[in-house]
Amino acid sequence: xxxxxxxxxxxxxxxxxxxxxxxxxxxxxxxxxxxxxxxxxxxxxxxxxxxxxxxxxxxxxxxxxxxxxxxxxxxxxxxxxxxxxxxxxxxxxxxxxxxxxxxxxxxxxxxxxxxxxxxxxxxxxxxxxxxxxxxxxxxxxxxxx
Amino acid sequence: xxxxxxxxxxxxxxxxxxxxxxxxxxxxxxxxxxxxxxxxxxxxxxxxxxxxxxxxxxxxxxxxxxxxxxxxxxxxxxxxxxxxxxxxxxxxxxxxxxxxxxxxxxxxxxxxxxxxxxxxxxxxxxxxxxxxxxxxx
Numbered sequence: 001x002x003x004x005x006x007x008x009x010x011x012x013x014x015x016x017x018x019x020x021x022x023x024x025x026x027x028x029x030x031x032x033x034x035x036x037x038x039x040x041x042x043x044x045x046x047x048x049x050x051x052x053x054x055x056x057x058x059x060x061x062x063x064x065x066x067x068x069x070x071x072x073x074x075x076x077x078x079x080x081x082x083x084x085x086x087x088x089x090x091x092x093x094x095x096x097x098x099x100x101x102x103x104x105x106x107x108x109x110x111x112x113x114x115x116x117x118x119x120x121x122x123x124x125x126x127x128x129x130x131x132x133x134x135x136x137x138x139x140x141x142x143x144x145x
Numbered sequence: 146x147x148x149x150x151x152x153x154x155x156x157x158x159x160x161x162x163x164x165x166x167x168x169x170x171x172x173x174x175x176x177x178x179x180x181x182x183x184x185x186x187x188x189x190x191x192x193x194x195x196x197x198x199x200x201x202x203x204x205x206x207x208x209x210x211x212x213x214x215x216x217x218x219x220x221x222x223x224x225x226x227x228x229x230x231x232x233x234x235x236x237x238x239x240x241x242x243x244x245x246x247x248x249x250x251x252x253x254x255x256x257x258x259x260x261x262x263x264x265x266x267x268x269x270x271x272x273x274x275x276x277x278x279x280x281x282x
Contacts, residue, residue: 072176125248128249
């Protein structure tokens with residue numbers, strides 16, 4: 001248990017939120033994408049967070065039980081949304097099916113925007129936590145001055 | 146047990162260590178504010194620390210084994226914080242119990258009190274330095 005633990009945990013939060021932000025950006029950018037390498041329209045991506053005990057090695061997991069109450073956050077999975085695509089009648093579109101319908105990604109822009117704000121706020125919270133830990137470490141250096 | 150540092154300095158030193166633990170646990174709660182199923186952790190040590198201080202007056206007990214409970218001298222340095230799932234549950238759909246506002250408040254309070262403890266340690270050291278230098282003249 002030292003200052004680097006707090007910094008490491010906050011840093012993991014920053015990384016996780018940034019990854020979430022990238023996913024949201026990708027969803028927003030591809031809101032009208034009808035063609036993907038896998039075929040079909042773009043499918044909305046969602047990430048899964050998981051709390052993992054903050055240990056540097058396996059020995060620490062075995063020995064130091066109280067320290068492991070600190071948990072890092074990690075993105076463990078990227079889920080692909082399985083919602084049915086939105087069909088729009090656009091017979092002139094090159095990706096239209098034989099009935100003239102084009103499959104568009106089923107992405108709700110409002111939902112993406114709210115998630116984006118949430119990710120930003122969480123990121124800021126982690127930055128504040130890191131700043132606070134840093135302040136503590138800096139003032140500890142002043143002992144005896 | 147050295148007698149250079151008195152009870153106050155020992156207590157302050159113990160409290161900075163415990164506050165560091167609280168800082169790390171709070172950081173962990175903030176990092177996991179959106180992890181489904183994560184249970185917010187809480188650190189308690191104030192009670193244990195004040196109990197260790199109270200017993201100082203009765204510190205005549207003799208311990209013959211390291212495993213014995215220490216009373217009085219040395220007990221302060223051995224105070225262990227209690228870390229447990231926060232019972233003040235902020236229920237959400239995904240089973241996460243972190244209340245971000247509370248965690249941020251805990252964080253700033255902890256930082257301030259940590260710095261306060263360090264300042265007091267510095268004052269103590271300053272007084273000691275004064276006694277060691279000016280007193281000689």
